[in-house]
Every structure is written in structure tokens, then in C-alpha cells.
Amino acid sequence: MNRIDQVFQQLRSKKEKALIPYIMAGDPFLERTEELVLAMERAGADIVELGVPFSDPIADGPVIQRAGQRALKWKTALRDVFRVVSDLRGKSQIPLVLMTYYNPIFRFGIDKVFKEAAACGVDGFIIPDLPPEEGGEVTKEARLHGIRWILLAAPTTPPGRLRTLFRQTEGFLYYVSLTGITGAPLKDFSEVGSRLSVLRRISNKPVAVGFGVSTPDQAREVAAMADGVIVGSAIVRLIEEHLDDSDLPRVIEGFVRQLKDAVTDRRVRTSARAGSGS
Numbered sequence: 001m002n003r004i005d006q007v008f009q010q011l012r013s014k015k016e017k018a019l020i021p022y023i024m025a026g027d028p029f030l031e032r033t034e035e036l037v038l039a040m041e042r043a044g045a046d047i048v049e050l051g052v053p054f055s056d057p058i059a060d061g062p063v064i065q066r067a068g069q070r071a072l073k074w075k076t077a078l079r080d081v082f083r084v085v086s087d088l089r090g091k092s093q094i095p096l097v098l099m100t101y102y103n104p105i106f107r108f109g110i111d112k113v114f115k116e117a118a119a120c121g122v123d124g125f126i127i128p129d130l131p132p133e134e135g136g137e138v139t140k141e142a143r144l145h146g147i148r149w150i151l152l153a154a155p156t157t158p159p160g161r162l163r164t165l166f167r168q169t170e171g172f173l174y175y176v177s178l179t180g181i182t183g184a185p186l187k188d189f190s191e192v193g194s195r196l197s198v199l200r201r202i203s204n205k206p207v208a209v210g211f212g213v214s215t216p217d218q219a220r221e222v223a224a225m226a227d228g229v230i231v232g233s234a235i236v237r238l239i240e241e242h243l244d245d246s247d248l249p250r251v252i253e254g255f256v257r258q259l260k261d262a263v264t265d266r267r268v269r270t271s272a273r274a275g276s277g278s
Helices: 003-013 030-042 062-073 078-088 102-108 110-120 136-144 159-168 189-202 216-223 233-241 248-263 266-274
Strands: 018-024 048-051 096-099 124-126 148-150 173-176 207-210 228-231
Touching (some): 003 018, 018 062, 018 207, 018 233, 018 248, 030 048, 030 078, 030 248, 062 233, 078 102, 102 110, 110 136, 136 148, 159 189, 173 189, 189 207, 216 228, 216 248, 228 233
Parallel strands (some): 018 048, 018 228, 048 096, 096 124, 124 148
């Protein structure tokens, strides 16, 4: 069983929710990326999402765009991210998901990407600019190598399309909580709850919510409705504020611990028991 599947299975058995922090690989430099992943694991992160820097990140807001530019200054590429994952596997078994646009995968070679990803210990991919209808080869190679291709749904996704996404997504479904880019504020939690109710009626696969979650209180509120909470821009912004700080891993560890405490709040667990069994 893939590590992502194991985590969600274990959390569901405990009526708990997953915390999935995001950082950009290579920001501020590759060696620090490894330190930050380990710090987030110590803080209680269940899965870590690593961004692969790309020159034209259409789904990313300014905070993550700047992180990508900092990583690209060091010429950080997909192969470098694989090396970081491989090094981490000597120290950690936390599930690692790469968020990358399709261009780096295509240039690397689809078959080579998934072969090397599996060899170094990558558990999943999120490819925001590749619709599943155009990803037949990605689906084939990902499944061949036991890697989960995690698909995204948005507030505007119609029910028929949601059924298709649930059939094809693996690991979990990434629900984008708002229309827009990363870093935008999430204001209407009731709308997220309504949409998640629709998703529950379609499938019992895990659903993790991202975009717009930036504080422990927001993470607590989303965790009461979803199987997982993804926090990205708030962490990346904190990294940006402490780029030259030798205590950066400790700073990130402290913030992620606050998020994890919120996600595992007793009120969240109580809500989970009273809900749909997620």
C-alpha cells in the first residue's frame, strides 16, 4: 500500500484528519528543504507537499511565485528534487507529494519521471495544468510504479465531472476551496462545507482542502469538514520572512505544530464522529 493510503487509513481509524503542509523545494536552498521537511514531520505533519519550481506557475499566487524564483536562481530542477527525496528516505518515511506543472514532466520524459520518482521514494504527484483526459500516459506510468496521481476539483466543478475525477484520482482528491490562485483568503467556510457535502455523496475517497487556509483557526474549521487540510502560502511566506535565519527550521516547526494542534483539536474529532464517517 502506498504511504498516502496508509496515512489516511490510519487517521480514519482514529477519527483524525491529515495536515498537509506545502513548501517549495529549493527555497531558500536544497539542503534547507530537507531540514524543513524533517522539522514539519517532527511537528506532526502527516504528508508533505513539495513544489517543483517552474518559470510559469499559472495556479500560484505571488508568495509561491517568489519562492519558485528563489529556487530557480539555484537552478533547482526536477532531478534535484528527486535527490532531496532520496536523501530524505534515509531519515523519514513521511509521504511526499510533488506539485509540478506538466512541462517539467514532459521534458524529463514521462516514463523516466515515474521510474525515478518511485526509485527515490516519491508517493504522489499533483499536476494542476494536466486534465485527466489528456493524461493517459501519466496514468499508466503512475500506476505501473505505484505512485498516486492526485487530481483537483474546484467550486465550479459540476457533479458529472466530480464523479469522473473521483474515479480517476488516487490517494485523495485535492479540493481547491476557492476560484483563484494560491494565497487568496478563504472567507466563506459555509460554501466549502456545502460543496464537501456534495462530494461525500459521490465518493468516500479522502478529500483534502487547499487554497486560502493560513491560520490555525482556519485549519481547525476546515478539518471539521474535510479529511485533510493543505497549508501552503502561509508557510512559504514565513520562510520568506526568515530566509537568512539559521533558526528557520525551528520557526517552521513551531507554526506547523500550531496547525497540527488545531487539526487534531477535540472539537474536530467530535465533529468527525458526528459526520459522515470520514
